[in-house]
Amino acid sequence: xxxxxxxxxxxxxxxxxxxxxxxxxxxxxxxxxxxxxxxxxxxxxxxxxxxxxxxxxxxxxxxxxxxxxxxxxxxxxxxxxxxxxxxxxxxxxxxxxxxxxxxxxxxxxxxxxxxxxxxxxxxxxxxxxxxxxxxxxxxxxxxxxxxxxxxxxxxxxxxxxxxxxxxxxxxxxxxxxxxxxxxxxxxxxxxxxxxxxxxxxxxxxxxxxxxxxxxxxxxxxxxxxxxxxxxxxxxxxxxxxxxxxxxxxxxxxxxxxxxxxxxxxxxxxxxxxxx
Amino acid sequence: xxxxxxxxxxxxxxxxxxxxxxxxxxxxxxxxxxxxxxxxxxxxxxxxxxxxxxxxxxxxxxxxxxxxxxxxxxxxxxxxxxxxxxxxxxxxxxxxxxxxxxxxxxxxxxxxxxxxxxxxxxxxxxxxxxxxxxxxxxxxxxxxxxxxxxxxxxxxxxxxxxxxxxxxxxxxxxxxxxxxxxxxxxxxxxxxxxxxxxxxxxxxxxxxxxxxxxxxxxxxxxxxxxxxxxxxxxxxxxxxxxxxxxxxxxxxxxxxxxxxxxxxxxxxxxxxxxxxxxxxxxxxxxxxxxxxxxxxxxx
Numbered sequence: 001x002x003x004x005x006x007x008x009x010x011x012x013x014x015x016x017x018x019x020x021x022x023x024x025x026x027x028x029x030x031x032x033x034x035x036x037x038x039x040x041x042x043x044x045x046x047x048x049x050x051x052x053x054x055x056x057x058x059x060x061x062x063x064x065x066x067x068x069x070x071x072x073x074x075x076x077x078x079x080x081x082x083x084x085x086x087x088x089x090x091x092x093x094x095x096x097x098x099x100x101x102x103x104x105x106x107x108x109x110x111x112x113x114x115x116x117x118x119x120x121x122x123x124x125x126x127x128x129x130x131x132x133x134x135x136x137x138x139x140x141x142x143x144x145x146x147x148x149x150x151x152x153x154x155x156x157x158x159x160x161x162x163x164x165x166x167x168x169x170x171x172x173x174x175x176x177x178x179x180x181x182x183x184x185x186x187x188x189x190x191x192x193x194x195x196x197x198x199x200x201x202x203x204x205x206x207x208x209x210x211x212x213x214x215x216x217x218x219x220x221x222x223x224x225x226x227x228x229x230x231x232x233x234x235x236x237x238x239x240x241x242x243x244x245x246x247x248x249x250x251x252x253x254x255x256x257x258x259x260x261x262x263x264x265x266x267x268x269x270x271x272x273x274x275x
Numbered sequence: 276x277x278x279x280x281x282x283x284x285x286x287x288x289x290x291x292x293x294x295x296x297x298x299x300x301x302x303x304x305x306x307x308x309x310x311x312x313x314x315x316x317x318x319x320x321x322x323x324x325x326x327x328x329x330x331x332x333x334x335x336x337x338x339x340x341x342x343x344x345x346x347x348x349x350x351x352x353x354x355x356x357x358x359x360x361x362x363x364x365x366x367x368x369x370x371x372x373x374x375x376x377x378x379x380x381x382x383x384x385x386x387x388x389x390x391x392x393x394x395x396x397x398x399x400x401x402x403x404x405x406x407x408x409x410x411x412x413x414x415x416x417x418x419x420x421x422x423x424x425x426x427x428x429x430x431x432x433x434x435x436x437x438x439x440x441x442x443x444x445x446x447x448x449x450x451x452x453x454x455x456x457x458x459x460x461x462x463x464x465x466x467x468x469x470x471x472x473x474x475x476x477x478x479x480x481x482x483x484x485x486x487x488x489x490x491x492x493x494x495x496x497x498x499x500x501x502x503x504x505x506x507x508x509x510x511x512x513x514x515x516x517x518x519x520x521x522x523x524x525x526x527x528x529x530x531x532x533x534x535x536x537x538x539x540x541x542x543x544x545x546x547x548x549x550x551x552x553x554x555x556x557x558x559x560x561x562x563x564x565x566x567x568x569x570x571x572x573x574x
Binding site: 008012013015016017019020021023024026027029030033042044045046048087088089091092094095096099101107111113114115116117118119120121122123124125126127128129131144145146147148150153177178179182203206207209210214224225226228229239242243246249250253254256257258261264265268269 | 287288290291294295297298299300301302304305306307308309310312313316321323369372373375377379381382383384385386387388389390392393394395396397398399400401402404405410412415416418419420448453456457459460480505509511512516530533534537538543546547550551553554557558561562565
């Protein structure tokens with residue numbers, strides 16, 4: 001490896017830092033705005049980033065608006081759908097990867113169809129279906145349509161196939177049935193893939209916009225992505241409150257990202273390769 | 276597979292069904308059924324309260340003559356044409372920058388990908404507040420740095436050409452990190468020996484880039500290209516939130532037109548018929564993408 005410091009390398013380093021700063025600026029600016037006192041005019045663009053800062057907007061947002069409802073709904077929906085995604089996809093993946101039964105290949109192909117069905121293009125009939133099931137404006141309506149994704153199933157089937165058959169056979173000889181094999185062998189050995197799929201399910205649900213927009217009608221059922229635009233629309237003059245709401249919506253996702261950054265990087269590669 | 280050929284008892288069969296049932300039910304109900312239901316609805320005049328009357332293929336012949344359908348499809352195509360090349364090229368550039376040996380490697384990667392985890396509402400409102408005239412950050416910065424005179428206020432959100440710039444820049448900023456990660460994982464698969472051999476042969480850095488790196492990334496490039504085209508054809512959230520499709524309907528994408536037809540004009544039948552046009556485009560792109568990937572996986 002060539003470790004010499006050349007002018008070319010320094011230029012590339014500077015360019016990279018500049019682009020990274022450019023990418024972070026909108027987020028840092030939003031954070032800075034949320035720390036400003038409402039109604040104080042800013043004349044020089046750099047003054048956004050300099051004190052005085054205050055935390056007073058955060059309690060205001062949390063106490064005087066519907067944001068706590070949306071925060072709760074977003075968390076509740078994201079956590080529940082993540083748990084359900086992990087359970088029902090891993091359950092279905094186990095027999096598809098490790099057991100023999102008639103019609104297995106046809107069933108798997110049938111589950112693959114979902115890869116090419118664009119959810120955005122079936123949103124109108126999905127609404128009619130959910131409406132027919134009386135699910136509009138309910139948690140069931142927000143959660144249930146999002147939990148059976150082909151992608152998650154495919155990733156899990158591929159991973160479960162890599163678990164050695166000998167482990168399962170040994171357990172079978174010891175008299176273990178499929179349920180105990182699933183709970184005692186498959187799930188514990190699949191922590192990495194479960195975490196990866198889980199992170200994407202959580203962030204996907206946390207940021208989902210189109211379906212919650214259609215599925216919720218009362219403002220106490222909104223999730224953050226649906227609520228924030230309605231809220232910001234009433235504050236066109238001052239940015240401080242909407243930006244604080246923006247930060248409230250983003251901080252949980254940013255924290256999860258910073259904790260699981262490496263997993264997310266690997267997960268993207270996995271999902272990209274698998275489609 | 277060395278699994279024993281065991282006779283499938285009813286107990287065993289019930290177990291398998293129990294494992295498969297929850298996924299199958301949700302999958303049929305919310306993925307497969309809407310595709311069938313959508314076709315059925317598209318043959319009717321259908322309101323929010325339900326079926327009104329059978330109209331056959333009238334909804335399909337109607338959108339063929341609907342100038343707003345073609346306008347919104349055109350807007351979506353414009354968005355695809357503007358954003359996809361930018362996204363692919365920038366993703367590659369960022370991947371090359373973030374994959375160099377550097378102490379700041381993780382910082383680069385994390386910064387480039389960070390916007391990707393923000394929700395569309397958040398990035399849209401950041402964009403609106405940054406780009407708005409008089410009080411926005413961008414014009415403020417341009418004034419502070421004296422790039423533009425104090426009496427000039429570029430209308431990033433209402434001039435029809437500038438709105439496309441704003442939407443494209445916001446989209447690139449928000450989503451490029453994903454493709455960058457795909458490129459990074461492909462870059463890490465290129466064996467170091469290739470570069471070492473090239474160096475011994477005296478090939479310059481730029482020659483290595485154009486003769487080794489970029490050709491070997493070709494499968495990833497076609498994957499990224501297709502994934503971005505699919506994602507860009509589905510564009511809705513950021514345009515709907517940043518410009519509301521405006522000025523007028525000049526940036527309104529197809530999904531927004533479908534959404535408005537269904538839920539503000541109460542014409543779900545017509546909206547379903549138009550959805551099938553989008554459906555067709557996306558299915559064709561997805562099939563190409565999956566075939567490309569399978570070819571890539573076999574190589």
